[in-house]
Amino acid sequence: MNKTFWESKWAKPISAFISIFGFLLIWHIGVNSSSLGELMPGPIDVLSRFVGSFSVNIGQYTILGHALWSLSRVAIAYSVASFAGVICGLAMGRYPKFEAAFRPYFEIIRPIPPIAWIPMAILWFGLGELTKYFLIFLAAFSNVTLNAYTGAISVDPELIGAARMLGASDNQIFRTITIPASVPHIFAGMQISLSSSWATVVAAEMVRSSEGIGWMIVSGMEINNMQQILAGIVAIGLIGYGLATFMRFLERKLLVWNERGA
């Protein structure tokens, strides 16, 4: 009986549900029966605030509006960064001189958290959208580039040899072998980058903006509304989870041939 339960496809969703429900229950009991209640609101408060904010405005928008603002910033900057990153990464894989000259930049820029650039970004791009795009771009660009580069140089030499023997020129090899063989690496880079873009937009909005999920949290802090802060945090988590799931779905659809996608 026990064994068949763990083999069923419902085992995981049911376990997750029980676990989360248990966590909320402990939170609820903790807040209502100890001094924890002075530090934070209970789960019922937070979740009802979260659900309520779909119909009641916080600032200028409902929570959905704020989420769409944040997501649209990510969509714009992340797309540009991914596109540029794939091109740069593949170019580094194709032309060793280009790689020798530029890869050090990526290796140095990658470990710098994008939010460290906030002061400079504000100086350069002002307080508007451009600063946020710049920060998200930084969060995504290096990872996509370096992953695309890794993909391009780690193509199985046997495959390149096989293609060369079949008469393929260097350009044909690059187009028909290197690029498709790099796609799983590129995808992995884009998955990591999407998560860090999402984290970065929230940080950027917390510093300076008048809408978005990050703003929701900061404004909650200013008016001392813990429900609003926690509702924002719940939204960040759910959307981040949704984005990751979406990327996995895309990978499964687009990379049918790849074991990782199976």
Add this chain to the structure above:
Amino acid sequence: MSKNIIKLEVKNLCKQFGDLLVLDDISFNVNKGEFLCIVGPTGCGKTTFINSITKLYTPTSGEILLDNEIVDPNKHNIAYIFQEESTMDWLTVFQNVEFGLKVKKIPKAEREIKVNEYLEIVGLTEFKDYYPRELSASMLQRVSIARAFVTEPDLLLMDEPYGQLDIELRFKLEDELINLWERTGTTVLFITHNIEEAVYLAENIMILTNKPAKVKSRLPVNLQHPRDIADPEFVEIRNKVTELIRWW
């Protein structure tokens, strides 16, 4: 047949990696349509030799002529079947076999006819829309074989292509290979360390010495295909090759 035309001519081939001499003055000819097996102790430089033909390595000295011209994969039609799987995982079986024809810009209609023909020969017609990861090791090796034969190569190089397969599958694929070779008249250079495999397949067997590799001797196998490994004549040739290959 046109068996006496020289297809491949190897002249005084040497290859050195730093101080390590791997190939030591190797010379031999292969006739058009010949099936030559090269056997030698493991690690004697068989793969280095084949990589010199394919220009994956440049020889230190000596030359390799194919149809009286210095060998050049961009000009000559050489197919190479590797020991490891070398299918393109993002292409279906059909597209894998089609690859060489597409690279050579052969029209689509013609490509389709040829690919289907060779898929039929290697028995993969049903699997033509499958991706490589959905296939077994022996099927993958058949994809590589079809991909090589479909280009109707001047020269087919095989580097222990069946080394990773179990005996039963090996016999089956070896029979298939002989079949294809007899049908197409391709010149085949087959490298193996498996003596029985060499005697089973080859018209001629060339034996290399231990490193640095020299040509030790060359002997014909005048037996009809399909061969019987229990046939006394077969056993005799096998023992002879084994004796020649011992270096201890």
